[in-house]
Amino acid sequence: MTTISTMATPRKWRALAFMARFVLRLVIVIFTAWFTLAAFYQAAPGWKWPVISAGFLIGLVAVLAVRRRPLLACVLLLAAMLLCSYWWSSIRPSNDRDWAADVAHGVTATTAGDRITLYNVRSFQWRTTEDFDPVWRTEQYDLASLQSVDLLNSVWSNPAIAHTLVSFGFSDGRHIVFSAEIRKERSEAFSEIGGFFKEFELVLIAAEESDIVRLRTNIRRETVSLYPLLLPPKVARALFMSYIDKANALAAEPEFYQTITANCTTIVFRLARLIDPGIPFDWRIIVSGYLPDYLYDRGLIRTDLPLSQVKKQAEISSQAQASPAQGDDYSRVIRPVLKGG
Numbered sequence: 001m002t003t004i005s006t007m008a009t010p011r012k013w014r015a016l017a018f019m020a021r022f023v024l025r026l027v028i029v030i031f032t033a034w035f036t037l038a039a040f041y042q043a044a045p046g047w048k049w050p051v052i053s054a055g056f057l058i059g060l061v062a063v064l065a066v067r068r069r070p071l072l073a074c075v076l077l078l079a080a081m082l083l084c085s086y087w088w089s090s091i092r093p094s095n096d097r098d099w100a101a102d103v104a105h106g107v108t109a110t111t112a113g114d115r116i117t118l119y120n121v122r123s124f125q126w127r128t129t130e131d132f133d134p135v136w137r138t139e140q141y142d143l144a145s146l147q148s149v150d151l152l153n154s155v156w157s158n159p160a161i162a163h164t165l166v167s168f169g170f171s172d173g174r175h176i177v178f179s180a181e182i183r184k185e186r187s188e189a190f191s192e193i194g195g196f197f198k199e200f201e202l203v204l205i206a207a208e209e210s211d212i213v214r215l216r217t218n219i220r221r222e223t224v225s226l227y228p229l230l231l232p233p234k235v236a237r238a239l240f241m242s243y244i245d246k247a248n249a250l251a252a253e254p255e256f257y258q259t260i261t262a263n264c265t266t267i268v269f270r271l272a273r274l275i276d277p278g279i280p281f282d283w284r285i286i287v288s289g290y291l292p293d294y295l296y297d298r299g300l301i302r303t304d305l306p307l308s309q310v311k312k313q314a315e316i317s318s319q320a321q322a323s324p325a326q327g328d329d330y331s332r333v334i335r336p337v338l339k340g341g
Contacts, residue, residue, distance in 0.1 A: 024070065024074070024077075025066050027077065028059055028066070028073065028077055029063065031059070031081065032055060032056060032058075035055045035080070035084060036052055036055060037193065037196075038084070038088065038197050039052045040052060041193075041198070041199045042091055042197060042198060055080070059080075061076065062076040062080075088198075091198050093198075093201045093202075093256045095201070097183075098185055098186050099183060099185060099186065100183075100184040100185065100186050100188070101132075101134050101186075102122070102124065102132075102134075103181060103183045104136075105120035105122075106120065106205065106247060106250055106251060107119065107120050107121065107178075107204055107205060108120065108247055108251045109247060109248060111241075114142055114143040114144045115141075116140065117138065117140050118138065118139050118141065119138050120136050121136065121139045122136060122205055122206065122208070122211050122212065123136070124207075124211045124215070125211075126211070126214065126215050126218075126219045128219065129215075129219055141168075141174070141176065143237055143240065143241075145170045145171040146170055146233070146236055146237060146240060148168070148169035148228060148236075149166065149236045150169065150226050150228050150229060151164065151165070151226075151227045151301075152166070152213060153224070153227070154216045154222045154224045154225075155223045155224075156216075156220065156222045156223075158289070159289050160288075162265075162288045162291065163288075164264045164291060165177050165179045165212065165213070166179075166239070166243070166268060167209060167213070168236070169331075173328050173331070173332075174208075175331050176206055176207075176208070177206065177207050177208070177212050178204060178205070178206055179207065179212055179264060180264045181202075181203055181205055181257075182195065182201075182203075183202065183203035183257070188200070193259075195258060195259030196258065196260070199257075200256065200257040201257060202250065202254075202256060202258075202262055202267075204243070204250055204267075206243075206247070208327075209331045209334070210327050210330040213320075213330075214326070214330055216317075217320035217321060217334070218320055221317070221321070222317065223315065223317055224317045224320070225292065225311065225314035225315050225316065226314055226316050226334060226335070227301045227310075228302070229295070229301060230302070238274075238275045239271060242272075246267070265288040265291060266285060266286070269281075279298075282294050292307075292310070292311060292314070293307065296310065316334040319334065319336065320333060
């Protein structure tokens, strides 16, 4: 029995050593891949490929060293992680860059009782995505006259991914839409992968529906759906004020957009949780094309019809494209009388 036990021990140690080497190699490969993408999106143009090449070379040396010089591999990995951590933490968000025209200004606000003044309300007149009249306004709203809250989902390619906007309607017929968006610089284009690597700042845009919704229905010709939210007046007011607070916070301290954790839908969820901390998280908040399903299950949109019919009635792109309406008329066009079951 002693002989068998003695023989088993070296095998056990060899198996553990093999597993340790495998895990170490895997960590090195994953870190090298992460660094390659981070350098691609964040290294200065003249340094991008030299930095990527150096990182790849260090990673290759560390992987090859794992079998015979594991201590060297660990030292290289730890040193690279420490240097990258210092570099990564030095990349800070900013509100002062050469922004693209449509995100040149984030909304800010002041309050005096129920009187809300919004600065930099976007009111563009779009002819194409490249041809538009840039107009930014200062508008006042009476929170006591807030009548409705609508959630809009805009799908452009993959039905599982949608942009989420929230529109607040007032008794005077005006609607103001809040949208958390990437803040591109003039030379940048949107990248889902770049959104993981501090490529863009986050900006909160406030805009008229004839700007920000019509851009999606008539100009980009996306599939846009509008869902009236079933919220008590007190909650609707609190949600509006949470947007105001977030807008002023972003103006004071900028944040990065993050494809998963700080995007158009997760911002809505975070603000809603400020009102009701008990709202449960759900995978459909991340896969935002299915957000209406989540709202339906939570009873936050109408549930007197099957979900498929609710979704069908919510689509507004075709009626928007069939009408030349702009301004407040556009808001009326996209809100037909909803049919019951």
